[in-house]
Amino acid sequence: MADAQPTPMSSAKPAGATGVLVLANGDVIWGRGFGAEGQAVGEVCFHTAMTGYQEVLTDxxxxxxxxxxxxxxxxxxxxxxxDIxxxxxxxLGIIVREDVTSPSSFRAVEGLDGWMKRHARxxxxxxxxxxxxxxxxxxxxxxxxxxHAANGEFDIPALLAMAQGWPGLEGMDLAKDVSTEMHYGWGDKGxxxxxRLGFGYGASQAEGGEPAPLPLAGGEQKTARPHxxxxxxxxxxxxxxxxxxxxxKVSVVPATASFEQVMALAPDGIFLSNGPGDPAATGDYAVPVIRELLETGKPLFGICLGHQLLGLAVGATTTKMFQGHRGANHPVKRLSDGAVEITSMNHGFSVERDSLPANVRETHVSLFDGSNAGLELTDKPAFSVQYHPEASPGPQDSLYLFERFVGQLRNA
Structure with missing residues (x-):
């Protein structure tokens, strides 16, 4: 498939064109601009979800x-x-088939066009x-x-030079750019x-109440909400x-947090989040910290980039995928029992199965292309998945992973 030649997409500028996509190979694709005016350079990918475009844009x-x-x-x-x-x-922006229409939802407070204008997208x-x-x-x-230019005037040679001059995501660390700059407690901002429909965001578990205390030796009690x-x-x-x-209970620290900064918060467990860019580049500073955290024996859970970084920390390698996985309909096989989970994915790099060391077991595999979609350590309480179990957007087949992780913390 990689050796096939794509059909050229260049076309003459049609009347009324106010937007354009210029690819590094020279293809010029005309359309109608909306949202903010301006230009942006980056990688073009496709996403197959039918819902959740606002969640996708803010990911x-x-x-x-x-x-x-x-x-x-x-x-x-x-x-x-x-829905953010x-x-x-x-x-950076979105490419769509049909013109954006007026909102048709009782939950809408503005149109997508205005929202994108306001956020310079x-x-x-x-x-x-x-x-x-x-x-x-x-x-x-x-x-x-x-x-996008309302007057329809574009300097195509300059845009082509910009596309050809962009270095690409491989080797690029973007986690620092999007990470929080300081530690905070999740829930402090709301x-x-x-x-839930009719209730909004709840403050705790599904019914909104605090869990009961756990009894400890000597008659003491400890909250059932591990940190x-x-x-x-x-x-x-x-x-x-x-x-x-x-x-x-969740506390959030920056991507560049040191082992000492993480441990100073007295965690019961560690979570490695998703994120953009090349995991090998982010791994320059993240992997040494993750390795130290693994040595503490505390439970650890990673998602997406966090999955890739855990793989790097245990000695595996990652590579850039040909087209990546992005959508809310990706079937994944759970190897423990053969069950198939329909999952939400968003990644352009993957952990190489053949590079996994002897103390790491593959737990999930993509049924689209057979790539790795999950792993767990056999000698430490650490596991991760390549997909997004939080269903935003996407199905809810994999929400059990959060309960599994928190259950590990309670048992510990």
């Missing part, structure tokens, strides 16, 4: 990327302040997204520039639990909400 893992949505009707439910994974979008509609997706499937995720210290490499908020819903 820090999409830093440095623009998203071609395969579902044609993006924007028709508008935008609201609840960060304060601001991290995706560029949109491009009227694109043959099927053809662009096929091009990415055949030739891999290209570098490109997305641009309710910490998961969202998780989450290292933020570009985390999604709904991960922390699900940790809280499973019964944990």
């Amino acid at each position: 820090p893992s999409f830093a440095g990327q623009m998203i071609c949505f395969t579902f044609p009707h993006i924007g028709n439910v508008g935008a609201n302040p609840d 994974e960060a304060d601001d979008p991290h995706a 560029i949109g491009l509609s009227g694109i043959d997204t099927r053809a662009l997706t096929r091009r990415i499937r055949v030739a891999g995720a290209p570098n490109g520039v997305i641009a 309710p910490g639990g998961t969202w 998780v210290v989450a290292i933020d490499y570009g985390s999604k908020r709904n991960i922390f909400r699900n940790l809280v819903a499973a019964g944990a």
Whole structure:
């Protein structure tokens, strides 16, 4: 597939074009701009989810990327302040088939066009997204520039030079750019639990109440809410909400936090978050810390980039994927019992199965391409998954992983 030649997508500028996508190979794809005016350079990828475009746009893992949505009707439910994974979008822009229409949802407080304008993000509609997706499937995720100008005037040679001059995600550490700059307690900025229709975000578990205390030796009592210290490499908020819903208390530290800074918070367990960029680049400073944390024997759980960093910490290697996995419909086989979980994924790098050491067991595998989707250590209480079990957007097949992790903390 990698050797096949993609169909050229260049076309003459049509009347009324106010947006353009210029790929590094010279393809020029015209459309109608919406959202903010301007230009942005990065990697072009496709995403197959039918819902949750606001969560996708605000996922820090999409830093440095623009998203071609395969579902044609993006924007028709508008935008609201609840369906976000960060304060601001991290995706550079979006490429869609149909024009964004007025919102058709009782939860909308503004249209997607206005929301993107307010957050300085560029949109491009009227694109043959099927053809662009096929091009990415055949030739891999290209570098490109997305641009929007109301007057329809573009300097195509300059945009092409920008696309060709961008170095690409391989070797790029973006975690530092999207991570928190200081330690904070999750829930300090508002309710910490998961969202329910009619109730909003709950402060604790599913019913909103605090768990009962656990009895200790000598008649003492300890709260049943163990303390998780989450290292933020570009985390999604709904991960922390699900940790809280499973019964944990969560503190968040920057991607560059040292072993001593993490341990000073007296964690019962460690969480390694998702995030953007090349795990090998982030691993320069993250892997030594993770190795020290593993030596404490405290339970550890990683998701997405956190999964890749755990793999690097135990001696495995990671590589950039040809086109990556991005969508809310990815089937994953759980090797312990053969069950299939439909999962949400967003990653362009993967852990190489053949590089896993003897003390690491593969736990999940992608049924799309057979790539690794989960691992656990056989000699330490540490595990991770390549996909996103927090369902934002996506199915809820894998929420049990949060309960498994918090259960480990309680048992410990």
